[in-house]
Amino acid sequence: MERKGILLVVSGFSGAGKGTLMKSLVKAYDNYALSISMTTRTPREGEEEGKAYFFVEEKEFLEKIKEEKVIEYAKYCGNYYGTPKEYVENMLHQGKDVILEIEIQGALKVKKQYPDALLLFVMPPSASELERRLTGRGTETKEVIHQRMLRAVEEAEGIEAYDYILINDQLEDCVKELHNLVMAAHNTPERNQEFINNIRKELKSLSKGE
Amino acid sequence: MERKGILLVVSGFSGAGKGTLMKSLVKAYDNYALSISMTTRTPREGEEEGKAYFFVEEKEFLEKIKEEKVIEYAKYCGNYYGTPKEYVENMLHQGKDVILEIEIQGALKVKKQYPDALLLFVMPPSASELERRLTGRGTETKEVIHQRMLRAVEEAEGIEAYDYILINDQLEDCVKELHNLVMAAHNTPERNQEFINNIRKELKSLSKGE
Numbered sequence: 001m002e003r004k005g006i007l008l009v010v011s012g013f014s015g016a017g018k019g020t021l022m023k024s025l026v027k028a029y030d031n032y033a034l035s036i037s038m039t040t041r042t043p044r045e046g047e048e049e050g051k052a053y054f055f056v057e058e059k060e061f062l063e064k065i066k067e068e069k070v071i072e073y074a075k076y077c078g079n080y081y082g083t084p085k086e087y088v089e090n091m092l093h094q095g096k097d098v099i100l101e102i103e104i105q106g107a108l109k110v111k112k113q114y115p116d117a118l119l120l121f122v123m124p125p126s127a128s129e130l131e132r133r134l135t136g137r138g139t140e141t142k143e144v145i146h147q148r149m150l151r152a153v154e155e156a157e158g159i160e161a162y163d164y165i166l167i168n169d170q171l172e173d174c175v176k177e178l179h180n181l182v183m184a185a186h187n188t189p190e191r192n193q194e195f196i197n198n199i200r201k202e203l204k205s206l207s208k209g210e
Numbered sequence: 211m212e213r214k215g216i217l218l219v220v221s222g223f224s225g226a227g228k229g230t231l232m233k234s235l236v237k238a239y240d241n242y243a244l245s246i247s248m249t250t251r252t253p254r255e256g257e258e259e260g261k262a263y264f265f266v267e268e269k270e271f272l273e274k275i276k277e278e279k280v281i282e283y284a285k286y287c288g289n290y291y292g293t294p295k296e297y298v299e300n301m302l303h304q305g306k307d308v309i310l311e312i313e314i315q316g317a318l319k320v321k322k323q324y325p326d327a328l329l330l331f332v333m334p335p336s337a338s339e340l341e342r343r344l345t346g347r348g349t350e351t352k353e354v355i356h357q358r359m360l361r362a363v364e365e366a367e368g369i370e371a372y373d374y375i376l377i378n379d380q381l382e383d384c385v386k387e388l389h390n391l392v393m394a395a396h397n398t399p400e401r402n403q404e405f406i407n408n409i410r411k412e413l414k415s416l417s418k419g420e
Contacts, residue, residue: 184390
């Protein structure tokens with residue numbers, strides 16, 4: 001039986017630890033592929049094409065949007081960032097569970113196009129822990145941290161649109177739990193229609209044969 | 211935070227190995243409680259009250275139905291069998307994940323009363339494996355096995371009403387997989403509304419405080 005991959009959309013507060021979580025997940029299990037974004041921004045030194053990003057000219061990006069070859073996109077600081085459909089669908093057909101890390105607006109757009117997608121919201125164990133993590137990075141000003149906290153208030157409003165929440169307390173436990181959520185999703189009847197249809201056919205033929 | 215138990219409804223073909231699976235699950239993890247049925251049939255030798263069954267008179271059973279103290283019931287060979295609501299709800303409130311092993315009609319009745327219930331359909335890896343298991347028991351006549359296979363054909367029609375299918379191939383793997391499905395279900399936003407509301411409140415107060 002062919003295994004079709006699950007499109008896993010991961011959102012969560014800045015500081016919830018999504019990045020580390022995703023990297024650890026991909027390292028720990030071989031059924032995952034990280035989606036690679038397409039962008040019009042200039043590659044930074046050392047950034048290879050097709051690793052962190054696919055780098056394209058704005059003209060090409062806009063054409064791809066028109067041709068519906070971009071699942072979702074957004075513009076930040078004058079540059080476009082988006083999810084190329086072809087790469088994601090190739091991976092899904094290869095049976096990979098594809099991970100998309102995006103914000104809620106993007107997540108909802110994906111769900112519309114892929115109703116089968118699994119939406120996951122990563123949270124810290126508490127708001128004070130979130131603040132502690134943001135502060136602990138030591139790279140952000142107080143003002144930036146405050147902005148992030150305000151942004152988290154907004155983002156928290158959308159949690160019910162997600163299929164699952166995931167509390168990122170201990171990284172290792174959290175990676176396992178995340179993997180289990182994806183494995184569970186592979187067990188829904190709609191994701192096993194071929195198997196169900198086959199067993200129905202076989203049951204009918206065996207019970208007639210007797 | 212209070213952990214509310216999940217009501218887990220397990221159905222599946224006769225011969226799929228539900229009984230062994232449930233027993234192993236309850237043995238392996240301490241978060242489960244098996245629901246105990248109520249029946250009007252006479253206790254067999256060695257059957258203790260409140261272990262395999264709660265034994266009651268028909269008059270009491272019918273009263274309990276009228277008082278809506280029975281979640282679902284059915285009549286076989288002149289005897290009533292049902293699921294007493296009080297026992298199930300007590301266990302759920304204690305935070306236990308309560309397992310109900312019933313057929314599809316009962317499962318759908320439960321889902322109507324407990325929309326939050328998790329419906330699980332246990333299947334063998336193939337129809338021929340099901341036939342092999344039924345034959346292998348050595349206790350059933352060919353005719354009975356044929357009846358079971360015909361019944362399986364009927365039951366298979368309802369699989370899409372379930373949240374998950376579970377393929378029982380290797381018992382030990384299957385027990386783990388089943389446990390993971392229940393653990394995953396504990397991660398839905400609606401089952402964590404209290405936690406979500408708390409973190410929202412805390413985020414708001416922290417971002418105001420700065």
